[in-house]
Amino acid sequence: MLSANLADSLPSGAVRVKRRRSVAQRIAGREGSVAQLDVALQERQLSLRTD
Template identity: 65%
Template sequence: MTDPDVEQLAAALRRDSADLNLYARVLADTLADSLPPGAVRVERGRSLADRLAGRPGTVTGLDIALGDRRLALRTDGGRVTGEIRHEVRGVVLSRRTVALDEWIHALARSLADAAASDARAREAVERFLT
């Protein structure tokens, strides 16, 4: 993908980021459905009301593995923390805490890179762009 395509994807990923709970849920559901099994790990916090009603709870964290890059997003009481890690065979070579906007751009770049060679990643990109 060219850089304008990455920017378009980043804009699509940013679309619902004003409401962090909605954003995390949409991102988790879309990526988990589109990327290969095991590429997305979703952490949820379930209240007693969620458990009694059979609801899955609110998304409190995402961990997305795309190639040698791992992107983690954590939400806590309206605050969001992004982390970008470079991992090779399970060994973390670098780790950076970043703002949401930088995290979204890194996710867009990683999805674009993965889409060049993986049909499921290409499907994820297309779902965000439509």
């Protein structure tokens, strides 16, 4: 939800989301969980990552 809200409220291309999907999630057609979220605005960058 956070990634979709950020992408909608910020300029195009400012938000990049990397997802991690298991085989079961792929078969079920689900997006998977967010593994990394990057936001870049001008010279500022923010990265959130799960391990």
